[in-house]
Amino acid sequence: MKKMSDKINHHLNDAVLMAYSAGTLPEAFNLIVAAHLSLCDSCRAQAESFDALGGELLSQQPDVTLSGNCLSSTMDLIKGSDIVVPEAVSDTKSGVLPKPIRDYVGGDLESVKWKPIGMGVRQAILPTTKEASARLLFIPAGTAMPDHGHQGTEMTLVLQGAFQDEDGYFARGDVEIADSDLHHTPVADIHEDCICLAVADAPLQFDRLIPKIAQRFLRI
Amino acid sequence: MLWVSHMIRIRDEKDRAAFAELFDHFAPRVKGFLMKSGADATLAEECTQDVMAALWQKSHQFDPTRASVATWIFTIARNRKIDLLRRQRRPEPEDLPWGPEAEPDQADIVSLQQETEILGTALKSLPSAQRELIDKAYFGDLTHSEIAAQTGLPLGTIKSRIRLALERLRHTMK
Numbered sequence: 050m051k052k053m054s055d056k057i058n059h060h061l062n063d064a065v066l067m068a069y070s071a072g073t074l075p076e077a078f079n080l081i082v083a084a085h086l087s088l089c090d091s092c093r094a095q096a097e098s099f100d101a102l103g104g105e106l107l108s109q110q111p112d113v114t115l116s117g118n119c120l121s122s123t124m125d126l127i128k129g130s131d132i133v134v135p136e137a138v139s140d141t142k143s144g145v146l147p148k149p150i151r152d153y154v155g156g157d158l159e160s161v162k163w164k165p166i167g168m169g170v171r172q173a174i175l176p177t178t179k180e181a182s183a184r185l186l187f188i189p190a191g192t193a194m195p196d197h198g199h200q201g202t203e204m205t206l207v208l209q210g211a212f213q214d215e216d217g218y219f220a221r222g223d224v225e226i227a228d229s230d231l232h233h234t235p236v237a238d239i240h241e242d243c244i245c246l247a248v249a250d251a252p253l254q255f256d257r258l259i260p261k262i263a264q265r266f267l268r269i
Numbered sequence: 270m271l272w273v274s275h276m277i278r279i280r281d282e283k284d285r286a287a288f289a290e291l292f293d294h295f296a297p298r299v300k301g302f303l304m305k306s307g308a309d310a311t312l313a314e315e316c317t318q319d320v321m322a323a324l325w326q327k328s329h330q331f332d333p334t335r336a337s338v339a340t341w342i343f344t345i346a347r348n349r350k351i352d353l354l355r356r357q358r359r360p361e362p363e364d365l366p367w368g369p370e371a372e373p374d375q376a377d378i379v380s381l382q383q384e385t386e387i388l389g390t391a392l393k394s395l396p397s398a399q400r401e402l403i404d405k406a407y408f409g410d411l412t413h414s415e416i417a418a419q420t421g422l423p424l425g426t427i428k429s430r431i432r433l434a435l436e437r438l439r440h441t442m443k
Contacts, residue, residue, distance in 0.1 A: 063418030071407040072347040076357040078413075086362035090439070093362055094431040097335060098424045103347065104340030105389040106407055110301035116314060120292050124285075126322040148363040178357045202414065228414075 057089050059223035065204075066092060070099035077183035077248040080149055080175070081204050081224070084246055087147035088222040145209050150175075150246060153183075158244070161185055168192060181250040188212065188237040188245070195234075201251030203227045205235075210243035212236060272338035273382060280328035288325060291338070296321055299346050305408045306350055316353055320346045333378040334434040337385040365438045373434075381430045384423070391422050 061082060068074045069082040086093040144157040153175045154160050163171035163185075171187040188194060190210065204226050211220040214235040219225055227233065237243035275291045278284035299320050303313035323345050331341050351359045392400070399421060406416045 064413045064416040067406055067416055067418045068411070068413035070347075072351045072355075072359070073406075073410060074413060076360075079358075080360040083360035083362045090432060090435045094428045094435060095424075097340075097431045098427040100344050101337065101340045101385050101388060101427050102392070102403070102420070102422065102424065103407055104337055104343040105385065105392050106403070107295075107298055107302050107343045107346065108339045108389060109392065110298040110305070112297040113301040113304060113310075113313075115297055115300060115317070119296060119314060119318065120289060123292065123296075123318045123321045126318055127325045130322070130326060149360040152360065 056220065057091075057222040059217065059219055059225060060089065061085055061092050061224055062226065063095070065226070066096045067099045067102075070096055070103055075181035075250060076177040077175075077181035078204065078250070080153065080177065080183050081206050081246055081248045083149035084147045084208075085206055085222070085224050087149060145244060147208075150185075150208075153177075154185075163187060170194070181248055183246065183248045186243075186245045186247055188235075188243040190237055190242050191239040193234055193236045200229055201249060203247060203249040206246045208244045208246060210241035211238035212243050212245070213238065273333045273378060276328060276331050276333070276338055276341075279325060280331065291324075292321055295339070295342055299342065302343075302346055302408075303350060307354055308350075312353070316346075316349055320349050323349075332373070332434070334373045334381055334437075335431050337382055340385065365435065365442070377430070377434065381427070381434070384426050384430060388423055388427060395421065 065074070065078070065082060069079060074082065082096070086096055144151070146154060146157050151157055154173075161173045163173050165171050169189040169192055173185045175183040175185065177183050185208075188210075204224055205219070206224045207219050207221050209221060211218060212235040213219070214225075214233040216225060216227075216231065216233065218238075220238075272291060272294075275284075275287040278287040279291070296317050300310075300313045300317045303316050304310065308316060320342065324342060327345070331338075336344070348359050348361075351357060392403075395403070402417050403420060405411055406418075
């Protein structure tokens with residue numbers, strides 16, 4: 050287990066954490082939230098306090114009548130699974146990818162199936178529901194991503210290295226939330242190749258023609 | 270506090286009487302919650318059985334310094350709802366397992382449980398317009414940008430308690 054970083058400067062906001070707790074986010078967004086919470090105890094505690102709110106809402110639900118045999122059917126379910134399946138050995142080895150992302154990749158960085166998308170940048174799309182997309186990005190140290198705007202919401206979580214854009218400096222654990230009003234040109238820090246998880250609920254809009262055409266083929 | 274001791278009896282002694290009492294209290298509420306979230310009565314009842322069975326099976330994972338029993342049941346029900354109604358995976362943060370000697374401090378349990386009760390009372394006394402916004406966020410289909418996360422509820426004290434509990438866990442894991 051890596052030491053919990055106290056240096057996270059860019060956090061998730063309450064609206065996202067509440068939606069994560071309520072369970073109403075698209076899968077890709079749930080993934081980036083779970084990954085950030087694995088690295089940030091402050092946001093994890095905030096998310097769990099929204100769970101407490103969910104618990105109190107549940108407690109205050111009006112009772113709904115159950116069928117007469119509901120309890121005995123539940124006991125049957127429990128009995129049926131009494132032969133306890135040993136829990137998978139908790140996979141807490143330290144690495145670049147937090148556990149929720151490793152679950153989608155099937156391992157750490159060495160298992161990522163990168164595809165080049167130009168200028169040394171590589172991406173790997175992760176399999177989530179179509180309401181939103183999730184992809185890992187590899188940006189060589191010092192490289193600038195094409196200037197782009199957003200139609201919907203894009204969130205980017207840094208996993209290795211760092212990038213700088215008009216909004217600030219983002220290092221491991223930091224998450225940038227970009228809405229349609231943000232137009233930015235992220236540049237990877239010169240010291241290390243940058244690896245990020247990026248999720249979006251609408252395709253990015255690139256300013257230059259060529260990336261725009263490429264976008265149709267590359268699903269970025 | 271009442272339900273925490275039930276959970277401990279279920280965990281340590283596989284106590285069926287404790288489970289039956291907990292079931293009587295929570296299962297109808299879980300069913301109501303699932304129906305409000307869009308399940309029909311039959312599906313909601315099936316799903317409630319899964320949730321309550323999971324409570325028994327996962328009782329060793331319950332951490333009373335971070336969650337009340339209601340909170341914990343809510344998280345199980347929510348995950349089941351995503352699985353069944355929205356048909357998608359629910360990524361969860363990396364697990365923080367209990368170390369072998371990390372039996373929680375009674376005082377920490379009491380504080381967290383009391384603060385959750387205070388939250389429940391505050392929720393009951395919210396003006397109805399505000400309460401409706403929270404209901405919509407949890408049971409409706411609001412996107413995160415439509416959610417008004419300013420609840421006016423005392424969540425800060427609970428957050429600091431959970432934060433401390435997380436720090437202790439990380440400390441024992443070293």
